[in-house]
Amino acid sequence: MDNIAGQNQGSKLAVNITVIILVLLWLLPTIGLFVSSFRDRDQISNSGWWQAPFAVDLNFRARVAADGAREENGTFILEGNVFADPSLSGRFPDATGVVAAYGTRAVDPAEFPAGEVSELRGGGTVVVNRDGSYRIESPEEVTRGPTLYFEARTPPRFTLANYDTVLRADGMDRAFINTLTVTIPATIIPILIAAFAAYALAWMDFPGRGLLIAAVVGLLVVPLQLALVPLLTLHTNIGIGQSFLGIWLAHTGFGLPLAVYLLRNYMVGLPRDIIESAKVDGATDFQIFVRIILPLSFPALASFAIFQFLWTWNDLLVAKVFLPSGAESQVMTVKIADDLLGSRGGDWGILATAAFVSIAVPLVVFFTMQRYLVRGLLAGSVK
Amino acid sequence: MSPVFQGMLTIIIGVGGCVGYFYFSNMLLDKVIFPAKGPNTGRNINRANQVRPWLFLFPAMFALGLYLAYPVVGSFWRSLFDRSGANFIGLGNYIDLFGEGTFRTAVMNNLLWVLFVPAMATFLGLLVAQLTDRLSWGNIAKSLIFMPMAISFVGASLIWKFVYSANPDIGIINSIRDSMGLTVLDPLQVRFWNNFFLMFILVWIQTGFAMVILSAALRGIPEETIEAAIIDGANAFQVFFKIKVPQIMGTIVVVWTTITILVLKVFDIVYTMTGGNFGTHILPSYMMTYMFRDDGRATAVAFVIMLLVLPVMIWNIRQARNEMR
Numbered sequence: 001m002d003n004i005a006g007q008n009q010g011s012k013l014a015v016n017i018t019v020i021i022l023v024l025l026w027l028l029p030t031i032g033l034f035v036s037s038f039r040d041r042d043q044i045s046n047s048g049w050w051q052a053p054f055a056v057d058l059n060f061r062a063r064v065a066a067d068g069a070r071e072e073n074g075t076f077i078l079e080g081n082v083f084a085d086p087s088l089s090g091r092f093p094d095a096t097g098v099v100a101a102y103g104t105r106a107v108d109p110a111e112f113p114a115g116e117v118s119e120l121r122g123g124g125t126v127v128v129n130r131d132g133s134y135r136i137e138s139p140e141e142v143t144r145g146p147t148l149y150f151e152a153r154t155p156p157r158f159t160l161a162n163y164d165t166v167l168r169a170d171g172m173d174r175a176f177i178n179t180l181t182v183t184i185p186a187t188i189i190p191i192l193i194a195a196f197a198a199y200a201l202a203w204m205d206f207p208g209r210g211l212l213i214a215a216v217v218g219l220l221v222v223p224l225q226l227a228l229v230p231l232l233t234l235h236t237n238i239g240i241g242q243s244f245l246g247i248w249l250a251h252t253g254f255g256l257p258l259a260v261y262l263l264r265n266y267m268v269g270l271p272r273d274i275i276e277s278a279k280v281d282g283a284t285d286f287q288i289f290v291r292i293i294l295p296l297s298f299p300a301l302a303s304f305a306i307f308q309f310l311w312t313w314n315d316l317l318v319a320k321v322f323l324p325s326g327a328e329s330q331v332m333t334v335k336i337a338d339d340l341l342g343s344r345g346g347d348w349g350i351l352a353t354a355a356f357v358s359i360a361v362p363l364v365v366f367f368t369m370q371r372y373l374v375r376g377l378l379a380g381s382v383k
Numbered sequence: 384m385s386p387v388f389q390g391m392l393t394i395i396i397g398v399g400g401c402v403g404y405f406y407f408s409n410m411l412l413d414k415v416i417f418p419a420k421g422p423n424t425g426r427n428i429n430r431a432n433q434v435r436p437w438l439f440l441f442p443a444m445f446a447l448g449l450y451l452a453y454p455v456v457g458s459f460w461r462s463l464f465d466r467s468g469a470n471f472i473g474l475g476n477y478i479d480l481f482g483e484g485t486f487r488t489a490v491m492n493n494l495l496w497v498l499f500v501p502a503m504a505t506f507l508g509l510l511v512a513q514l515t516d517r518l519s520w521g522n523i524a525k526s527l528i529f530m531p532m533a534i535s536f537v538g539a540s541l542i543w544k545f546v547y548s549a550n551p552d553i554g555i556i557n558s559i560r561d562s563m564g565l566t567v568l569d570p571l572q573v574r575f576w577n578n579f580f581l582m583f584i585l586v587w588i589q590t591g592f593a594m595v596i597l598s599a600a601l602r603g604i605p606e607e608t609i610e611a612a613i614i615d616g617a618n619a620f621q622v623f624f625k626i627k628v629p630q631i632m633g634t635i636v637v638v639w640t641t642i643t644i645l646v647l648k649v650f651d652i653v654y655t656m657t658g659g660n661f662g663t664h665i666l667p668s669y670m671m672t673y674m675f676r677d678d679g680r681a682t683a684v685a686f687v688i689m690l691l692v693l694p695v696m697i698w699n700i701r702q703a704r705n706e707m708r
Contacts, residue, residue, distance in 0.1 A: 253450020
């Protein structure tokens with residue numbers, strides 16, 4: 001009840017501003033990735049994503065054809081428009097634009113401002129105007145048209161080309177399906193196994209129950225790294241090797257402690273009366289579990305399912321070790337970390353798009369199921 | 384057979400197998416082994432009820448034992464052998480590791496990670512939880528700060544690769560430096576401090592987790608204690624540090640240890656951002672350099688990680704046992 005003390009407007013403003021800054025710090029990097037994934041490769045390398053809504057100056061190259069030259073009073077004149085170059089038709093579809101500067105050498109594509117006359121290296125002069133029209137004057141006959149470089153203002157362009165490249169050429173579609181293939185069985189199977197065990201730990205009386213619960217809590221923190229070598233050896237020895245079956249089993253094993261712990265904590269809190277009256281009415285443990293406990297535990301089951309889904313979807317370590325490294329079984333995280341970062345290291349548009357493809361599904365799950373996720377977190381940590 | 388089909392088959396076999404196992408094992412127990420009829424009805428029912436918990440527990444215990452308990456022993460045993468696995472060399476792998484400069488760097492860096500990340504994430508989480516508590520748009524703010532929890536470490540690393548990029552047209556940090564007339568630099572190559580830039584990625588991910596739990600804990604504080612303090616003339620800071628924080632200390636410790644354990648598992652960030660170059664290795668990433676090459680060394684590194692986790696593990700178990708009493 002802070003407001004009892006009569007919080008003044010100033011401190012309220014300070015709180016608002018602090019929270020806004022923190023939220024921006026948390027949100028902006030992701031927005032940057034999202035915006036970059038829709039930008040043109042040239043635009044990405046010429047201006048930051050925060051400038052995406054604005055036009056940028058990009059450098060282009062136009063070849064001048066020599067065959068259109070005419071002779072006037074002993075000088076050869078070549079006229080035309082740089083925007084008419086067929087190789088630029090993709091950028092300037094109606095062959096118009098604004099030239100800011102031009103040059104005749106590739107090393108200095110914006111040497112002269114538009115409209116200024118400059119000397120050509122082979123003799124003669126050249127000028128490129130703002131509207132893109134150029135005029136080359138030469139004392140000798142022009143046999144080979146020079147190449148003109150110019151800097152033009154290009155409007156912001158947003159495209160889906162990156163998505164097309166990533167999904168088709170880079171094989172991210174395959175990786176996406178592989179990730180799904182790993183994730184779904186690895187989410188469903190541990191829930192079922194854990195639910196039975198959690199019921200036994202919560203509602204059945206047997207010697208050693210406390211010890212088993214302590215063991216589960218202990219296993220909760222065993223580092224995954226320990227399991228890698230012995231289990232891979234085991235899988236190889238029994239003939240599973242590196243395969244989808246292997247990774248499903250591994251994820252099931254690694255997810256169980258949290259599943260048992262979360263579900264038991266939840267089931268213990270269910271009302272004793274319901275279970276006892278069912279027993280009095282002659283229901284067996286199996287019936288009680290299926291008809292009463294499972295439906296009542298739905299929130300806990302959902303929250304564990306979300307955890308396990310996010311964990312397996314986002315996992316890199318287990319996938320690197322338990323799946324073969326070939327393209328036909330790579331999941332998205334492995335694809336990005338091992339493949340794209342190496343081969344496409346400098347291609348920021350592709351990287352951004354690949355990353356966004358891999359985080360889109362978890363984000364949707366997160367925002368639609370946030371309620372269950374929070375409930376699960378609280379059940380696991382605060383008692 | 385395509386993996387998708389194989390996956391669907393696995394779901395059917397897995398789910399069907401589980402349900403079938405539980406159903407038929409129960410039926411076997413009740414109808415065949417200890418039938419609830421005949422001369423020993425009462426005794427049979429009791430016996431069946433003694434066996435039943437183990438039927439329910441068996442699959443989970445088997446999987447836990449095989450996938451988590453056995454590897455602790457198996458890894459330690461393997462770490463006592465050389466690369467081929469044929470020759471017993473005692474603590475040879477550990478001795479060699481401690482002789483390596485990179486390994487010592489990794490241990491030191493890992494200690495930094497274990498100190499900095501949980502502290503920073505818990506602090507920021509607590510700050511956000513407190514600040515958003517009475518805010519009209521607090522839930523939206525919390526939701527946005529919680530969001531990175533859903534993003535993979537690889538995805539988060541890529542997101543921050545953009546922020547840290549040395550190219551002023553890509554990286555916002557260098558863009559600001561550039562516009563201020565400072566030289567452009569690659570943050571990930573600045574020795575020592577680059578560790579903190581990597582740690583901040585994990586802080587960015589984990590702050591939401593800390594915030595959600597601490598926010599619930601703050602709401603659970605009885606209002607009378609706060610009202611009493613305010614009537615006694617405590618200011619906002621005193622209320623926070625002297626009344627609220629002591630009451631949620633238990634939760635703060637839980638959050639802290641949970642993040643500590645996570646820190647000791649995460650290799651993805653270092654692996655994706657620097658590959659361990661520029662003095663940024665931590666133990667999990669260092670272990671991966673030996674994975675598939677020298678199992679003896681890899682398991683030795685893994686066991687060192689286990690030793691670091693051990694205190695937290697013991698504390699966790701004691702905590703859980705106290706709760707059950």
